[in-house]
Amino acid sequence: LIRVQSIHVCLLVCSFRTFPCAAVEVKNEPILGFNEGSPERAELQKALDDLKGKTEEIPCVVGDEHVWTKDIRYQLSPFNHSHKLAKFCYADKDLLNKAILASVAARREWDLKPIQDRAQVLFKAADIISGPKRAEILAKTMIGQGKTVVQAEIDAAAELIDFFRFNAKHAVELESQQPLDSDGSTNTMLYRGLEGFVAAVAPFNFTAIGGNLAGTPALMGNVVLWKPSDTAMSASYAVYNVLRESGLPPNIIQFVPADGPVFGDTITSSEHLAGINFTGSVPTFKRLWKQVAQNLDIYKNFPRVGGECGGKNFHFVHKSADVRSVVTGTIRSAFEYGGQKCSACSRMYVPDSLWPQIKQGLLDIHKQLKVGDPVEDWSTFFSAVIDDKSFARIKKWLDHAKSSPKLNIIAGGHCDDKKGYFVEPTIIESTDPQEAIMAEEIFGPVLSVYVYPENNYKEVLNLIDNTSPYALTGAVFALDKNVVDEAAKALRNAAGNYYVNDKSTGSIVAQQPFGGARASGTNDKPGGPHYVLRWTSPQVVKATHVPLKEWKYPYMG
Numbered sequence: 001l002i003r004v005q006s007i008h009v010c011l012l013v014c015s016f017r018t019f020p021c022a023a024v025e026v027k028n029e030p031i032l033g034f035n036e037g038s039p040e041r042a043e044l045q046k047a048l049d050d051l052k053g054k055t056e057e058i059p060c061v062v063g064d065e066h067v068w069t070k071d072i073r074y075q076l077s078p079f080n081h082s083h084k085l086a087k088f089c090y091a092d093k094d095l096l097n098k099a100i101l102a103s104v105a106a107r108r109e110w111d112l113k114p115i116q117d118r119a120q121v122l123f124k125a126a127d128i129i130s131g132p133k134r135a136e137i138l139a140k141t142m143i144g145q146g147k148t149v150v151q152a153e154i155d156a157a158a159e160l161i162d163f164f165r166f167n168a169k170h171a172v173e174l175e176s177q178q179p180l181d182s183d184g185s186t187n188t189m190l191y192r193g194l195e196g197f198v199a200a201v202a203p204f205n206f207t208a209i210g211g212n213l214a215g216t217p218a219l220m221g222n223v224v225l226w227k228p229s230d231t232a233m234s235a236s237y238a239v240y241n242v243l244r245e246s247g248l249p250p251n252i253i254q255f256v257p258a259d260g261p262v263f264g265d266t267i268t269s270s271e272h273l274a275g276i277n278f279t280g281s282v283p284t285f286k287r288l289w290k291q292v293a294q295n296l297d298i299y300k301n302f303p304r305v306g307g308e309c310g311g312k313n314f315h316f317v318h319k320s321a322d323v324r325s326v327v328t329g330t331i332r333s334a335f336e337y338g339g340q341k342c343s344a345c346s347r348m349y350v351p352d353s354l355w356p357q358i359k360q361g362l363l364d365i366h367k368q369l370k371v372g373d374p375v376e377d378w379s380t381f382f383s384a385v386i387d388d389k390s391f392a393r394i395k396k397w398l399d400h401a402k403s404s405p406k407l408n409i410i411a412g413g414h415c416d417d418k419k420g421y422f423v424e425p426t427i428i429e430s431t432d433p434q435e436a437i438m439a440e441e442i443f444g445p446v447l448s449v450y451v452y453p454e455n456n457y458k459e460v461l462n463l464i465d466n467t468s469p470y471a472l473t474g475a476v477f478a479l480d481k482n483v484v485d486e487a488a489k490a491l492r493n494a495a496g497n498y499y500v501n502d503k504s505t506g507s508i509v510a511q512q513p514f515g516g517a518r519a520s521g522t523n524d525k526p527g528g529p530h531y532v533l534r535w536t537s538p539q540v541v542k543a544t545h546v547p548l549k550e551w552k553y554p555y556m557g
């Protein structure tokens with residue numbers, strides 16, 4: 001209640017442009033515990049039961065129209081692939097072009113609305129997800145994307161709610177950032193949306209990212225074509241419906257599942273393309289960017305291309321490290337959600353003096369990690385990987401590890417896709433720090449370890465910086481203050497999110513705004529205060545109140 005009131009106070013103050021906006025007070029959404037006997041657990045259990053054996057029908061939505069094309073697809077539950085959770089269809093080129101024109105036509109009116117009105121849509125959506133729709137969206141994320149309760153909660157509830165509330169707050173507060181006035185004239189910065197449409201291409205691994213990719217550009221006055229991930233369809237559709245229920249008008253966000261290349265080809269050949277908000281693989285992102293470059297002559301604007309592509313995140317352990325926190329932090333970072341987070345730790349560097357202890361610690365926990373059905377068994381630590389393609393890719397890495405003389409599997413290594421796409425948590429020791437497994441992204445529950453002579457840590461820092469093309473997250477475990485400082489300098493460009501004595505994952509909106517450079521992406525830090533600026537094209541208005549009477553300058557005599 002206090003929060004809602006403070007938003008209202010601010011809205012009143014903000015409508016007079018000359019008064020700086022009072023700060024909107026927003027807090028991170030509390031994460032619920034789901035302990036036995038809790039009300040949230042009962043609600044979630046009911047939502048999970050409601051989805052059992054069901055197949056939801058999900059159309060494309062353009063404007064208010066529900067459209068079915070002939071190209072039918074299914075979303076399977078990763079841990080029980082005989083369960084078709086959703087039936088949906090791919091938008092074809094014609095439907096995508098129709099969606100583009102309808103959104104471009106709706107843009108002006110939406111962009112002219114006061115930011116406070118658009119922000120209200122996200123504040124309301126956040127409240128609905130926090131309250132009545134929480135259980136449904138969590139259940140769809142668990143069954144559809146194979147998440148455990150806690151992984152669904154930190155994503156589809158907490159992070160999504162935080163993205164909506166904080167970005168809405170940042171958008172409202174942006175209005176108060178105004179240029180200087182001078183004697184006799186007033187200067188105003190108008191934060192317009194981009195002229196044209198934004199294409200949002202979302203990944204499977206975070207329900208929150210889909211909502212944010214589409215929702216934040218819309219908040220800033222843009223119109224959006226949202227291509228949700230095939231393997232996050234059910235939760236994405238639920239989020240889309242919450243946005244509509246919260247007052248988002250038709251045609252502002254078009255919900256258009258589509259084949260990747262068809263979507264890419266269609267949006268990049270429209271003169272109205274104003275921006276791309278992408279999350280996915282490096283090759284796909286490069287393909288889109290090249291298409292934009294090739295078509296540059298047809299666009300009305302220079303499209304803004306931004307995206308996030310992944311990582312090869314490191315845990316660097318110094319001999320002064322606290323062993324227990326290295327072990328627990330690495331288990332969580334490498335294996336939570338089966339390593340399918342771009343921030344997952346997948347390479348670790350350990351001094352030989354600590355390796356026996358750390359190895360034993362990892363193996364002890366490894367024995368207790370349960371991989372299974374997160375709905376039937378709440379003690380499951382992580383579930384199946386997302387789909388058959390992902391399973392096949394990870395299996396290839398496991399086969400590689402089995403056949404390479406430089407690699408030694410010390411735990412796990414098996415996988416089985418009879419019922420679901422299950423891969424064991426796997427720990428591999430590499431005698432070669434440049435082995436491909438230490439450099440390339442795997443995106444599965446696979447951790448590779450290189451053990452170094454403890455006094456060579458300086459070379460190892462250099463090695464970490466140079467082994468992989470990515471630079472997303474990384475962690476340094478050292479209690480020696482000088483080493484912490486030294487590492488921070490050596491690894492300054494190796495990670496966009498850098499952790500000291502903490503695991504490389506688990507960033508929280510507004511606390512650790514997220515993103516990396518190099519091959520990891522354009523580092524836009526969604527969840528930070530600057531992110532909303534990426535989706536605006538400001539106009540500066542100078543209004544002069546004192547008429548200019550003289551054309552000559554005094555020195556001219």
Ligand SMILES: *[C@@H]1O[C@H](CO)[C@@H](O)[C@H](O)[C@H]1NC(C)=O
Nearest residue numbers: 052053054080082083084373
């Ligand atoms: C898997 O899904 C099928 C089809 O919906 C269902 O019949 C079966 O009971 C499910 N298995 C489990 C273990 O939930």
Ligand SMILES: *[C@@H]1O[C@H](CO)[C@@H](O)[C@H](O)[C@H]1NC(C)=O
Nearest residue numbers: 277278306307308524526534
């Ligand atoms: C689009 O959104 C994603 C995820 O929220 C973010 O990582 C990426 O940097 C964004 N791109 C731009 C241009 O803001």
Ligand SMILES: *[C@@H]1O[C@H](CO)[C@@H](O)[C@H](O)[C@H]1NC(C)=O
Nearest residue numbers: 203205280281309310341342
């Ligand atoms: C989500 O997955 C995609 C691959 O589909 C990856 O590129 C991206 O970096 C991941 N994002 C996060 C936040 O885990």
